[in-house]
Amino acid sequence: MQDKAIHEELELGVNIDHIATLRQARGTAYPDILEAAFLVEEAGAHAITIHLREDRRHIQDQDVYDIRKQINVRMNLELAATDEMVGIACDVNPEDACIVPEKREELTTEGGLDIIGQFDRIQKCTKTLSEQGIRVSLFIEPDIEQIKRVNDVGAPVIELHTGTYANAQGDAQAREFDRIVEAAEFAHSLGIQVNAGHGLDYSNTTVIAKIPEIRELNIGHSIVSRAVFVGISRATRQMLQIMREARDLG
Numbered sequence: 001m002q003d004k005a006i007h008e009e010l011e012l013g014v015n016i017d018h019i020a021t022l023r024q025a026r027g028t029a030y031p032d033i034l035e036a037a038f039l040v041e042e043a044g045a046h047a048i049t050i051h052l053r054e055d056r057r058h059i060q061d062q063d064v065y066d067i068r069k070q071i072n073v074r075m076n077l078e079l080a081a082t083d084e085m086v087g088i089a090c091d092v093n094p095e096d097a098c099i100v101p102e103k104r105e106e107l108t109t110e111g112g113l114d115i116i117g118q119f120d121r122i123q124k125c126t127k128t129l130s131e132q133g134i135r136v137s138l139f140i141e142p143d144i145e146q147i148k149r150v151n152d153v154g155a156p157v158i159e160l161h162t163g164t165y166a167n168a169q170g171d172a173q174a175r176e177f178d179r180i181v182e183a184a185e186f187a188h189s190l191g192i193q194v195n196a197g198h199g200l201d202y203s204n205t206t207v208i209a210k211i212p213e214i215r216e217l218n219i220g221h222s223i224v225s226r227a228v229f230v231g232i233s234r235a236t237r238q239m240l241q242i243m244r245e246a247r248d249l250g
């Protein structure tokens with residue numbers, strides 16, 4: 001069981017997948033993903049997050065090994081619950097692995113894992129990764145029924161999918177926000193570490209960052225997009241500042 005204390009500091013994992021998207025668009029050697037990882041680390045991020053998709057649309061296998069070798073902060077590797085991906089993760093040995101649902105035809109991750117429907121597979125992947133010493137996180141919807149099964153799966157961490165909140169507006173967004181708060185409180189009461197991410201940007205992160213049970217945010221697309229104009233160091237620092245202000249840490 002993990003410490004049930006409320007965490008003052010909120011950590012940021014910067015997802016640098018879309019640096020690789022730009023590189024893969026032309027098959028060039030630039031932009032250099034390692035340089036991005038170094039700059040993000042130097043700017044104060046707590047982790048580098050990358051998603052090795054089965055279709056290899058952005059991050060490539062070599063990126064995972066290179067980043068693993070070169071960075072000093074935690075690596076959070078996002079992966080589908082397949083034998084191939086679990087094998088790569090065990091070989092790379094990141095500090096964290098986040099199991100995410102994946103559909104080849106999707107534009108981006110569309111929802112959370114169905115822990116109830118895919119219990120055996122997710123439990124098997126979690127066990128293999130955990131035995132290797134990798135801390136496993138499950139990317140799920142803010143759904144109480146899903147959260148009830150997390151401890152049975154054996155994962156110490158969840159990442160609440162904030163995509164629906166991020167894409168909604170008005171009352172619908174307020175309702176989804178309430179679901180996230182309720183899910184975070186419930187998971188925390190069960191001793192599960194609560195992270196959150198997907199679709200968070202410079203205008204919708206503050207309220208999520210104020211939820212005291214949340215320990216880490218993983219944010220990528222908006223930071224890489226802002227980096228086009230201000231550079232990735234500044235874009236990372238600006239997001240960290242939003243998170244610190246939300247926690248009243250200045």
Ligand SMILES: CC(=O)[C@@H](O)[C@H](O)COP(=O)(O)O
Nearest residue numbers: 017051078100107108109198
């Ligand atoms: C699981 C998740 O939310 C991120 O990995 C996100 O999916 C970024 O990668 P894509 O934009 O390829 O979906």
Ligand SMILES: NCC(=O)COP(=O)(O)O
Nearest residue numbers: 015197198199219220221
């Ligand atoms: N798990 C969420 C993530 O890594 C980043 O998602 P996004 O900010 O690129 O939508």
